Amino acid sequence: MAMPGMAYFEGRYVPIQDAKLSILEPAITKSDIVFDVVSTWDRVFFRLEDHLDRFENSYKHVKIKPPVSRDEMRTISAELVDRSGLDNSCVYMCATRGLYAGGAAFGDPRNAVNGFYAYVVPYYWVIPKEHAETGGHLWIASVRRAPSEAINQKVKNFNRMDLTAGQFEALEHGADAPILLSTTGKLTEGPGFNVWIVRGKKLLTPGKDLLEGVTRKTVFELAQESGFEPVATELTADDLLEAKEVFISSTAGGVLPITRVNDQAVGNGAPGITTGQLQKRYWEKRKRGWHGTPVDSLLVSRREKVPAE
Amino acid sequence: MAMPGMAYFEGRYVPIQDAKLSILEPAITKSDIVFDVVSTWDRVFFRLEDHLDRFENSYKHVKIKPPVSRDEMRTISAELVDRSGLDNSCVYMCATRGLYAGGAAFGDPRNAVNGFYAYVVPYYWVIPKEHAETGGHLWIASVRRAPSEAINQKVKNFNRMDLTAGQFEALEHGADAPILLSTTGKLTEGPGFNVWIVRGKKLLTPGKDLLEGVTRKTVFELAQESGFEPVATELTADDLLEAKEVFISSTAGGVLPITRVNDQAVGNGAPGITTGQLQKRYWEKRKRGWHGTPVDSLLVSRREKVPAE
Numbered sequence: 001m002a003m004p005g006m007a008y009f010e011g012r013y014v015p016i017q018d019a020k021l022s023i024l025e026p027a028i029t030k031s032d033i034v035f036d037v038v039s040t041w042d043r044v045f046f047r048l049e050d051h052l053d054r055f056e057n058s059y060k061h062v063k064i065k066p067p068v069s070r071d072e073m074r075t076i077s078a079e080l081v082d083r084s085g086l087d088n089s090c091v092y093m094c095a096t097r098g099l100y101a102g103g104a105a106f107g108d109p110r111n112a113v114n115g116f117y118a119y120v121v122p123y124y125w126v127i128p129k130e131h132a133e134t135g136g137h138l139w140i141a142s143v144r145r146a147p148s149e150a151i152n153q154k155v156k157n158f159n160r161m162d163l164t165a166g167q168f169e170a171l172e173h174g175a176d177a178p179i180l181l182s183t184t185g186k187l188t189e190g191p192g193f194n195v196w197i198v199r200g201k202k203l204l205t206p207g208k209d210l211l212e213g214v215t216r217k218t219v220f221e222l223a224q225e226s227g228f229e230p231v232a233t234e235l236t237a238d239d240l241l242e243a244k245e246v247f248i249s250s251t252a253g254g255v256l257p258i259t260r261v262n263d264q265a266v267g268n269g270a271p272g273i274t275t276g277q278l279q280k281r282y283w284e285k286r287k288r289g290w291h292g293t294p295v296d297s298l299l300v301s302r303r304e305k306v307p308a309e
Numbered sequence: 310m311a312m313p314g315m316a317y318f319e320g321r322y323v324p325i326q327d328a329k330l331s332i333l334e335p336a337i338t339k340s341d342i343v344f345d346v347v348s349t350w351d352r353v354f355f356r357l358e359d360h361l362d363r364f365e366n367s368y369k370h371v372k373i374k375p376p377v378s379r380d381e382m383r384t385i386s387a388e389l390v391d392r393s394g395l396d397n398s399c400v401y402m403c404a405t406r407g408l409y410a411g412g413a414a415f416g417d418p419r420n421a422v423n424g425f426y427a428y429v430v431p432y433y434w435v436i437p438k439e440h441a442e443t444g445g446h447l448w449i450a451s452v453r454r455a456p457s458e459a460i461n462q463k464v465k466n467f468n469r470m471d472l473t474a475g476q477f478e479a480l481e482h483g484a485d486a487p488i489l490l491s492t493t494g495k496l497t498e499g500p501g502f503n504v505w506i507v508r509g510k511k512l513l514t515p516g517k518d519l520l521e522g523v524t525r526k527t528v529f530e531l532a533q534e535s536g537f538e539p540v541a542t543e544l545t546a547d548d549l550l551e552a553k554e555v556f557i558s559s560t561a562g563g564v565l566p567i568t569r570v571n572d573q574a575v576g577n578g579a580p581g582i583t584t585g586q587l588q589k590r591y592w593e594k595r596k597r598g599w600h601g602t603p604v605d606s607l608l609v610s611r612r613e614k615v616p617a618e
Contacts (some may be wrong), residue, residue: 009332017333053610108480144459149452232470
């Protein structure tokens with residue numbers, strides 16, 4: 001069975017299962033690769049430019065120069081969605097260090113031949129969709145999130161051994177996903193999402209040792225529009241355990257309620273009212289085109305049909 | 310031009326450039342892979358069982374079950390060396406999480422189809438060979454090593470964004486390699502090596518937030534045989550900068566002198582006497598077969614020729 005999806009790899013559009021990296025690639029032997037993920041819903045990208053900004057920040061930080069321009073990245077992303085037939089999708093863009101001079105596995109990384117590839121997969125939920133509706137279950141992992149002094153977490157990277165260890169802890173306790181503390185005991189993030197605590201009119205979220213999610217940024221905007229005060233601050237495991245309402249934010253699902261943390265219910269165990277309001281507003285605004293870029297507006301084939309003035 | 314080397318991949322021996330992983334593999338999308346590297350010199354493995362012990366510890370820690378037995382790993386490693394024609398080599402063994410049930414890119418990692426592959430490349434030096442002879446130059450990086458509470462550094466892993474950032478710092482300062490401090494300011498390790506300070510009859514090496522190298526273990530043994538006292542302890546950047554003699558230990562090169570740290574010479578700027586003694590002893594003993602396993606003793610083809618009793 002063909003896997004749903006499509007890749008742009010070595011300059012061509014190919015079935016996703018045909019895109020493969022050499023086992024000598026530093027993307028594998030050093031996790032020397034950065035990425036970003038943008039979603040489409042009904043063939044409309046959400047905050048494409050924000051994702052491209054963050055991606056640019058990531059590859060510049062690790063001194064990778066992708067061999068395609070930002071404009072080409074837009075076109076490739078749109079072509080992938082179009083060719084895959086996936087209206088609701090997640091598009092990954094990856095910038096790789098690449099093999100060293102002469103195709104060697106070792107050498108001076110400054111002489112590596114940097115690469116770029118992208119792929120589209122069906123839209124997915126960062127926690128199982130059925131739980132995303134009734135409320136997810138987080139587990140506060142014992143493994144800690146690598147601090148930004150070591151692995152700069154503002155750079156979207158695949159160095160996720162800590163998150164994966166946390167994922168195993170969560171699953172073994174029957175939870176959906178882990179939330180990791182920093183080495184100094186503060187809440188950070190989970191694999192692919194930021195966490196939020198509702199406290200009266202304040203929406204609190206951690207501020208350090210984490211990826212600043214584009215959906216996190218979106219919650220800041222939605223909160224302000226709705227009369228809430230979003231605050232990035234230091235939070236502990238106790239803050240989460242004592243919270244009356246908790247939700248997570250992610251490109252893969254938007255705003256999702258959390259109704260259980262460790263062995264206890266959050267509040268009355270049902271998705272929170274504020275979460276529901278934000279969730280509704282998020283999807284309504286998206287469907288009205290907020291921060292949206294239609295896939296069709298970026299397709300080369302369509303643009304070529306526009307008559308020259 | 311064919312790359313020197315050979316891989317064992319998906320159950321077959323193939324040219325190294327033909328071994329490729331899907332871009333959806335968690336080895337890439339999460340660095341969810343562990344590995345080990347054993348060297349041969351003159352077709353003799355050095356401390357193969359120690360490397361297999363550590364590899365087993367690594368894959369068990371991350372809950373990966375390679376689909377080959379330890380005995381098969383021995384045979385595969387030997388066959389790779391034999392088929393590659395490389396007498397002096399480094400053999401990589403990798404255990405991967407693998408794709409999830411149904412070949413999916415996302416899912417429950419407990420249901421992933423774990424994989425194993427291996428490859429051989431020509432023996433190499435962890436710092437350029439010509440520097441390894443006259444003395445290498447280390448740079449104390451500003452980026453910190455991810456602590457073991459987050460990324461368990463006793464598990465040999467490819468989550469190396471910190472080491473790679475350090476490598477760029479080192480190269481930009483004209484040094485060969487970085488040495489990273491922990492988040493608490495203690496010396497840890499560099500990319501692929503442990504560091505040692507000679508202080509009288511004591512050989513000091515860091516003890517935390519690092520991979521416990523098999524060559525590091527070897528230095529413990531060589532030191533004791535030679536009347537030195539090896540000590541794993543807390544060391545700072547100042548300890549390194551004030552040291553009269555420094556060396557590094559690695560599977561890729563053995564014992565190698567360091568004659569420069571940051572902008573200053575170590576001691577008189579020449580490789581140290583103790584380093585030279587350990588280096589000589591390391592290679593003499595290896596060449597006499599110490600901790601050695603001949604490749605030929607593990608080859609299936611040869612073993613089959615042994616008549617049954």
